[in-house]
Amino acid sequence: MTQVKKQSEELDLVTIRFAGDSGDGMQLTGNQFTENSAIFGNDISTFPDFPAEIRAPAGSLAGVSSFQLQFSSKDIHTPGDILDVLVAMNPAALKVHLQDLKENGMLLVNTANYTPKNLKLAGYEQNPLEDGSLKAYRLIQVDMNKLVITIAKGIDLKPKIVTRSTNMFALGILFWLYEREPDSTIKFLNEKFAKKPEIVEVNTRALKAGINYGETVEIIRTTFRVPKATLKKGLYRNIMGNQATAYGVLAAAQKSGLEVFYGGYPITPASDVLHYLSAYKHFGVKTFQAEDEIAGIMSTIGASFAGDLAITATSGPGVALKTEAIGLATITELPLVIINVQRGGPSTGLPTKTEQSDLLQAMFSRNGDAPNPIIAPYSPGDCYYAAFEACRIALKYMMPVFLLTDGYLANGSEPWLIPSLSDMPEIPTRKVTNPNGFQPYTHDKDTLARDWAVPGTEGMEHRVGGLEKSDGDGNVCYDPMNHDQMTRLRHDKVEVIANDIESAVPFGEESGQLLILGWGSTYGAIRSAVELAIEEGLSVSHLHLRHINPFPANLGDVLLKFQKVIIPELNMGQLSMLIRSKYLVDAIAFNKIQGKPFTLHEIYNKIKELVEG
Amino acid sequence: MSIPLTKKDFVSDQEVRWCPGCGDYAILSQVQKLFPEFGIKKENFLVVSGIGCSSRFPYYMNTYGFHSIHGRAPALAAGAKITNPNLSVWVITGDGDAMAIGGNHFIHLLRRNFDINILMFNNRIYGLTKGQYSPTSEPGKKTKSSPMGSLDYPFNPPSLALGAGATFVARSLDREQKHLHGVLQKAYEHKGTSYVEIYQNCNIFNNGAFSDLTERETKMETQLQLDHGQPMIFGKDKNKGLRLNGSQFEIIDIGSQFSKDDILVHNKKDKNLALLLSDLTYQPEFPKPLGVFYEELKPTYEELLINQIDNAKVNMPTANFDELIRSSHTWEIK
Ligand SMILES: Cc1ncc(C[n+]2csc(CCOP(=O)(O)OP(=O)(O)O)c2C)c(N)n1
Numbered sequence: 025m026t027q028v029k030k031q032s033e034e035l036d037l038v039t040i041r042f043a044g045d046s047g048d049g050m051q052l053t054g055n056q057f058t059e060n061s062a063i064f065g066n067d068i069s070t071f072p073d074f075p076a077e078i079r080a081p082a083g084s085l086a087g088v089s090s091f092q093l094q095f096s097s098k099d100i101h102t103p104g105d106i107l108d109v110l111v112a113m114n115p116a117a118l119k120v121h122l123q124d125l126k127e128n129g130m131l132l133v134n135t136a137n138y139t140p141k142n143l144k145l146a147g148y149e150q151n152p153l154e155d156g157s158l159k160a161y162r163l164i165q166v167d168m169n170k171l172v173i174t175i176a177k178g179i180d181l182k183p184k185i186v187t188r189s190t191n192m193f194a195l196g197i198l199f200w201l202y203e204r205e206p207d208s209t210i211k212f213l214n215e216k217f218a219k220k221p222e223i224v225e226v227n228t229r230a231l232k233a234g235i236n237y238g239e240t241v242e243i244i245r246t247t248f249r250v251p252k253a254t255l256k257k258g259l260y261r262n263i264m265g266n267q268a269t270a271y272g273v274l275a276a277a278q279k280s281g282l283e284v285f286y287g288g289y290p291i292t293p294a295s296d297v298l299h300y301l302s303a304y305k306h307f308g309v310k311t312f313q314a315e316d317e318i319a320g321i322m323s324t325i326g327a328s329f330a331g332d333l334a335i336t337a338t339s340g341p342g343v344a345l346k347t348e349a350i351g352l353a354t355i356t357e358l359p360l361v362i363i364n365v366q367r368g369g370p371s372t373g374l375p376t377k378t379e380q381s382d383l384l385q386a387m388f389s390r391n392g393d394a395p396n397p398i399i400a401p402y403s404p405g406d407c408y409y410a411a412f413e414a415c416r417i418a419l420k421y422m423m424p425v426f427l428l429t430d431g432y433l434a435n436g437s438e439p440w441l442i443p444s445l446s447d448m449p450e451i452p453t454r455k456v457t458n459p460n461g462f463q464p465y466t467h468d469k470d471t472l473a474r475d476w477a478v479p480g481t482e483g484m485e486h487r488v489g490g491l492e493k494s495d496g497d498g499n500v501c502y503d504p505m506n507h508d509q510m511t512r513l514r515h516d517k518v519e520v521i522a523n524d525i526e527s528a529v530p531f532g533e534e535s536g537q538l539l540i541l542g543w544g545s546t547y548g549a550i551r552s553a554v555e556l557a558i559e560e561g562l563s564v565s566h567l568h569l570r571h572i573n574p575f576p577a578n579l580g581d582v583l584l585k586f587q588k589v590i591i592p593e594l595n596m597g598q599l600s601m602l603i604r605s606k607y608l609v610d611a612i613a614f615n616k617i618q619g620k621p622f623t624l625h626e627i628y629n630k631i632k633e634l635v636e637g
Numbered sequence: 638m639s640i641p642l643t644k645k646d647f648v649s650d651q652e653v654r655w656c657p658g659c660g661d662y663a664i665l666s667q668v669q670k671l672f673p674e675f676g677i678k679k680e681n682f683l684v685v686s687g688i689g690c691s692s693r694f695p696y697y698m699n700t701y702g703f704h705s706i707h708g709r710a711p712a713l714a715a716g717a718k719i720t721n722p723n724l725s726v727w728v729i730t731g732d733g734d735a736m737a738i739g740g741n742h743f744i745h746l747l748r749r750n751f752d753i754n755i756l757m758f759n760n761r762i763y764g765l766t767k768g769q770y771s772p773t774s775e776p777g778k779k780t781k782s783s784p785m786g787s788l789d790y791p792f793n794p795p796s797l798a799l800g801a802g803a804t805f806v807a808r809s810l811d812r813e814q815k816h817l818h819g820v821l822q823k824a825y826e827h828k829g830t831s832y833v834e835i836y837q838n839c840n841i842f843n844n845g846a847f848s849d850l851t852e853r854e855t856k857m858e859t860q861l862q863l864d865h866g867q868p869m870i871f872g873k874d875k876n877k878g879l880r881l882n883g884s885q886f887e888i889i890d891i892g893s894q895f896s897k898d899d900i901l902v903h904n905k906k907d908k909n910l911a912l913l914l915s916d917l918t919y920q921p922e923f924p925k926p927l928g929v930f931y932e933e934l935k936p937t938y939e940e941l942l943i944n945q946i947d948n949a950k951v952n953m954p955t956a957n958f959d960e961l962i963r964s965s966h967t968w969e970i971k
């Protein structure tokens with residue numbers, strides 16, 4: 025093949041998606057492009073999307089796995105809506121993802137997988153590569169299997185193994201397209217397959233073959249440069265939400281002088297929190313994989329009573345099981361953080377998809393009046409700060425605290441300006457050792473927290489439990505007025521936290537036509553849409569809540585400054601319900617319940633509709 | 638040297654609220670008497686319970702205590718033991734608490750072998766909820782919730798515990814104070830999870846459930862004392878014993894045909910024997926085994942965990958948080 029003359033063009037924003045069968049290595053490929061972009065200095069945001077079944081039938085729609093990445097020279101908050109490039113390794117991937125590819129976008133397919141059988145599995149009556157239905161796109165058809173088998177000559181591997189390197193071939197083409205050096209991936213391959221040199225060799229050759237292919241193929245006439253972003257100065261790494269959550273917990277342990285105890289039961293998409301923490305034994309982290317979620321949280325209650333920083337992580341179905349125990353932790357006034365990495369519900373729902381539909385569960389699921397603080401991070405990196413904050417509140421106020429992340433935050437990633445432990449505040453605990461005048465249920469005037477006398481401390485033996493306790497001495501007490509008082513105390517304990525958190529400050533104007541109020545992982549889409557709308561002169565502001573229980577003290581005042589308030593959520597309107605009932609504001613619920621995050625344009629179009637309509 | 642503790646030190650200031658005549662009183666008294674004998678400081682005891690009449694126990698002990706929720710005490714105890722392995726942890730539970738709602742936690746605690754003691758007060762009834770049949774009630778039992786008789790076949794507690802991998806399984810009786818004292822002492826001494834089933838009379842809802850075993854007239858014939866290394870002799874005149882015929886027990890009389898040497902000697906290290914003995918629980922023609930059925934020594938969960946942590950501290954990079962979060966690919970923006 026002869027070299028084609030290419031041009032180079034500069035872009036500030038690109039969105040690509042790798043999609044294929046679960047076995048096609050799309051997550052790995054996406055992560056490699058992400059790493060490369062991050063090291064290059066782009067701002068990035070990613071969205072991995074996995075099938076629910078580990079081994080869905082090969083070639084089926086249910087078995088499609090994808091990884092989306094936006095990289096930019098600007099500050100970005102979302103993985104992008106519309107694709108510039110779609111890699112569709114098989115017909116099922118094409119079927120699921122083609123709708124998101126922009127007109128004239130690049131479509132890269134591995135023709136080897138477009139067999140009659142696979143086409144039929146994907147529901148195609150005829151081959152879309154041949155029937156002209158893809159005319160609107162720049163289609164690049166490559167028999168990647170054949171090419172990698174050719175380049176693997178001389179390497180002693182079965183063809184079935186060799187063709188697993190087609191993902192590296194596709195990655196090579198994209199590296200070429202975006203003028204990237206493949207070094208970081210070659211280094212990665214050498215590390216990952218250190219014990220299998222043939223695998224390293226075949227993948228490296230496939231990667232390079234992809235780059236060469238890009239150089240020679242006619243259809244790619246232009247390559248693109250996305251310059252470095254002007255991010256804040258400092259040292260960066262890429263981080264995913266669950267990892268950041270685990271770091272936040274560990275940082276809180278360091279800052280409170282406690283050891284971490286984690287008790288939990290595996291569940292998607294929360295298991296990684298357990299996986300990460302279980303690798304920090306050298307930090308004294310104790311992880312206990314219990315027999316179910318109930319035992320998971322009960323063990324943390326025991327650990328909390330005995331003086332550890334106690335954490336449990338799960339997803340909605342697990343929280344449902346833990347509910348009775350959360351009530352126990354509430355009435356025994358013990359510090360505890362319950363992390364809910366939310367997923368699509370109800371019941372088993374959509375285990376690998378994201379949703380924000382457990383907010384009211386966190387708010388109300390216990391029997392009796394049993395309020396607990398609720399904190400929600402807004403980006404993968406923010407999980408670190410939010411987890412730290414959840415621990416701080418739990419320890420300062422002596423109560424269970426919910427941290428609501430979700431599947432999108434948990435598995436999404438972004439560049440993270442690495443914090444220093446010294447920048448985080450100290451977390452004083454309420455541990456006491458002086459038995460003089462000690463009463464287990466004496467409450468601090470300001471925080472309303474009780475003291476924490478742990479077993480092993482001389483002279484402070486006491487009993488706690490799920491029966492109502494008398495204010496002060498903590499003995500079982502059925503007195504009506506005491507119950508009234510204790511119920512109010514548990515309520516007020518949450519309310520006083522409002523004095524201890526940041527006030528609500530909207531992004532954009534402090535007052536105006538429209539306020540978008542959000543919480544959790546919708547941050548990126550809302551913020552991007554609002555930025556775009558403001559650029560276009562629309563009167564719109566954005567407020568994102570990190571603390572949902574209690575709300576910031578000034579929230580009511582902020583809401584009143586806007587003519588309309590809209591609340592986009594990945595549920596049927598749960599924050600809306602809380603806001604409407606607490607502030608009597610006629611907030612408009614904007615709901616999406618598809619297991620997918622909002623796109624920038626969905627929010628943007630809604631803004632236009634409300635401001636202009 | 639501090640003054641040795643006495644029973645009084647372990648009596649809390651709370652009024653005990655069991656029904657007069659309830660077997661729980663005798664067990665409480667025995668535990669309060671026993672604790673000072675271990676030479677452990679009072680602050681190092683933790684008594685944990687679920688829900689039930691029996692589970693009110695921690696309120697009456699002047700130690701650290703936790704009255705948790707129904708069936709879940711074993712999991713809470715596990716967490717506390719991991720956090721502070723120095724604590725002497727006692728789980729107080731009932732037949733409903735441990736075998737119905739808490740069955741899962743019960744078996745998993747046993748298999749993990751924490752050094753924790755479980756005392757299950759088996760009154761074969763739900764006391765606190767006023768008298769429904771429990772997982773240890775006999776088939777056909779008539780209660781408020783089974784007016785025509787219960788359809789459930791019961792659990793056999795020691796068999797269940799052995800099946801779950803318990804490393805110490807024993808049984809005693811509320812009414813046999815000395816025996817109970819001895820069994821609890823051994824449970825404490827066992828390093829690993831000790832399971833003690835205590836037959837307890839609920840005189841309100843299941844009065845006399847164990848009267849065969851406790852009444853003077855019958856008890857010599859119905860109790861089989863298990864002592865490690867001793868022959869399994871019973872009977873008023875100590876003239877009866879058990880021997881194995883194939884894999885079945887049979888009762889033989891010491892006298893003309895058999896001598897004491899024909900009687901099976903108890904070996905608490907023999908799990909098969911322990912399983913056979915527990916099978917006697919519901920066999921009316923046999924005496925009921927009491928004492929230590931089984932004991933096995935193996936590392937406890939907390940020992941293994943401490944080991945892992947110690948190894949990690951030696952073999953892993955120093956525990957420096959800032960280094961940890963910088964240990965992946967990083968890049969500098971200048
Ligand atoms: C979640 C829950 N379900 C049911 C109950 C009601 N309940 C309390 S104790 C009990 C049974 C107790 O029986 P057992 O464990 O044998 O204890 P006992 O009262 O006989 O000592 C029941 C059903 C409860 N407290 N919590």
Ligand code: SF4
Nearest residue numbers: 656659690764839840
């Ligand atoms: S109901 Fe039975 S078990 Fe409960 S306190 Fe009364 S006698 Fe004891």
Ligand SMILES: [Mg+2]
Nearest residue numbers: 731732760762
């Ligand atoms: Mg009972």
